[in-house]
Amino acid sequence: MKNNLPLPLIRKILERDSFKCQKCGFEDPSGENLEVHHINPKIFNGLNESSNLSTLCSICHKYAPDSEKEFKKYLSEKIDSKLLDTFRKSDYSISKKTKLGMDTAFKKGRHITKAPKGYKLLNKQLIKHDEESAKVKNIFEEFLNSNISLTQLAKKYNLTTSGLIKLLKNTTYLGKVKFANHESDGQHEPIIDKQLFEQVQNKLSV
Numbered sequence: 001m002k003n004n005l006p007l008p009l010i011r012k013i014l015e016r017d018s019f020k021c022q023k024c025g026f027e028d029p030s031g032e033n034l035e036v037h038h039i040n041p042k043i044f045n046g047l048n049e050s051s052n053l054s055t056l057c058s059i060c061h062k063y064a065p066d067s068e069k070e071f072k073k074y075l076s077e078k079i080d081s082k083l084l085d086t087f088r089k090s091d092y093s094i095s096k097k098t099k100l101g102m103d104t105a106f107k108k109g110r111h112i113t114k115a116p117k118g119y120k121l122l123n124k125q126l127i128k129h130d131e132e133s134a135k136v137k138n139i140f141e142e143f144l145n146s147n148i149s150l151t152q153l154a155k156k157y158n159l160t161t162s163g164l165i166k167l168l169k170n171t172t173y174l175g176k177v178k179f180a181n182h183e184s185d186g187q188h189e190p191i192i193d194k195q196l197f198e199q200v201q202n203k204l205s206v
């Protein structure tokens with residue numbers, strides 16, 4: 001814990017957040033591997049107030065964006081803490097080495113978030129799920145080629161409307177991987193080709 005927050009406040013935030021990283025769910029009752037993060041950073045006059053503080057593990061803390069708006073987005077992109085364990089176990093969790101390891105894994109296209117619809121996770125790799133990936137492709141094509149509304153289409157595939165929009169915008173289907181704000185080519189098989197994906201983005205933005 002390297003910030004200058006008063007200990008009772010740190011304790012209070014950790015207890016409020018049940019000693020859990022608010023992004024990946026990593027739990028550490030000792031608090032040693034957790035950080036109390038300023039949502040709006042101190043350099044931008046972020047306050048030492050509960051509402052501006054959030055518990056993160058050292059890895060999620062390392063990658064956290066320094067703006068309030070981006071932070072909300074960052075938290076909403078959930079990561080399975082188990083998939084971060086490789087990084088957590090290596091040496092000091094926030095050493096340069098770990099950051100380097102993470103960047104390398106990321107650049108190699110190892111996918112470290114949860115598997116989206118159409119894929120399953122096997123040994124930290126995204127594997128195409130035959131039946132589900134066909135469904136994903138149908139959703140893209142149906143959205144593009146018919147006049148069905150987003151709400152109706154979502155219902156048809158048992159999704160929420162926002163879930164459907166998220167799916168249609170998910171670049172994982174193009175073979176990309178994303179961690180925090182970085183995007184790179186993954187090692188997994190794409191489900192949607194570039195042309196279809198772009199046409200869908202165009203229709204979505206109308």
Ligand SMILES: [Zn+2]
Pocket residue numbers: 021022023024025026056057058059060061081
């Ligand atoms: Zn975390």
